[in-house]
Amino acid sequence: MSSEIFNKLIRLDEAVRRFTHDGQQIATNGLPVGAEPVAFARELIRQNRKNLHVVSTCASSALNLLCGAGAVSKMEGGFSGLEVFGFSNGIRRAVESGNAVWEDYSNLAMPLRFLAGALNLPFFPARICIGSDIERRALGDNTGTPKIPRVRDPFSGNELGALSPLSPELAVIYVPFADAAGNAIILGSEWCSVELSRSAKKLIIVAEHIVSADCIRQYPNLVRIPAEIVDAVTWAPLGAWPNGSAGLYDADDTHVFEMNAALKTEAGTQAYLEKYVYPVANANALRECIGRERIARLVCTPSAFLADPYRKWILPENEIERLIENSALTQKNI
């Protein structure tokens, strides 16, 4: 069965080279310090992408790092913090200095905007965000088309706020399990991944584990992103690190603090990038960099049982390498 699927596996660096460019509008999934494609952000920095426009329901370590590294000029989102870990220093520094701008929405407004994009609707009517400064304060000014204009409900005559739709040029979604075609299973909160995946013009799945197609056929109800809308799949072991990934590993608390402290200054950021980003160009280097002992501690998570039903289908590294060699994307070089 496995041989029949449309194999879109591609190396992470190759995915960044082919699918991203300076000035691009990119969306990522994830809750603060939760499962999100931090590995993809590190590769964007290694390839020196600049002037990115990141749209994300919640910022987290990936955007914090990208901002600290000066790769971002504009953001739209609902939340920019790291929960109990504090404010995101990379984002703070970028926004307070004016090097990047942040357009505020709420944590519901962003997924509704993705949903409007996914449904190809002109707007999404809502009773949130209106009346507050989220409605009134907009980048540039609010004097032309307002950020959240009013619309009249044709049934009751009441007024609602119209949220603008989002169809990002590229969405990058981290998942714990996907097959080589991109059928993806999510553990933990789905947050905004489902509507985000449908809203994007291009979609890259960043998978912690590549599983065989048999796994997908065993649990089709749990596949929240079908391969048919996926453009490329990349394999990224510890791809959410230093964040956690439900069922797979806990967040690396010490490192989240260390990274965020480094991002407070330009010098700290530079030192951090030279130690943890520039030389850490593949999965093996990342494992070395984090350290065996620490990885063993992180994967010993109380949520590990969540991943148990899928473990027997996880493909070994040599099989993944073989799939990358034989991938439709590699062969056609599209």
Place this chain on the structure above:
Amino acid sequence: MAIATGRELRDGELAIFGVGLSMLAGYFARENHAPSLRSFTEGGVFGATPVGGLPWGIECTRISSNATAFTGAIDALGCLVASGRCDVGIVGAAQVDKFGNVNTTGIWGEKLPKNTFPPPKTRLNGSGGANDIACGCKRFVIMAAHERKRFVERVDYISSPGFLDGKGARERYGFIGGGPSAIVTTLGILRPNPETCEFEISGWFSFSSPEEIRKYTGWVIRLGAEAALIPDPSPRELAILRKIDITGALRKS
């Protein structure tokens, strides 16, 4: 503060908890006096009781380890909160004003001219799900450390709407939720005057007083009609709070 907030939650209600003190207050309430309080997080995590201490984030594995359902933002913040179905939410505040408007977005330190959006002096976190909770929940409770820089006449930026500019404003915007019912602070509890929607002193802790609250409040705050001393935490309440916050990371007053 966590105990005083917990006392605001009633048995049988549907509540949305954030991370940190809000969750501590919520789980305290369930253990103490509201065994059938139903709760979820904005990430759409249902049925979970944190293991090994309170979680540091909505997606922390401490709350993903014994959940009964994982959904997402549109379900939790949309179908259950913005719809008007959720009874009560708890939000934090960097600044809060006399009408219970909450700022968690940024500090500008000046009144911004209309339709402008210069970079803030201090970027905070943004609204997160608090705007959705403030618009949709039947009522919400605000928690904030009682300092003069936080309790201001008018917040720099309204991230989450309280009563905006006073009575009738929420109705004007058609918000489905009822607005803030209390501000629980490190010194006492403030509640809105039913006629003006301006927050007044409702109670003070034994280590505080109405004078102390006035001293740290940036608007001329009135004493509510039924203002009184708030009972100290009982030994049972304290024991329950300690049990929930095993690591002690979040225990404040």
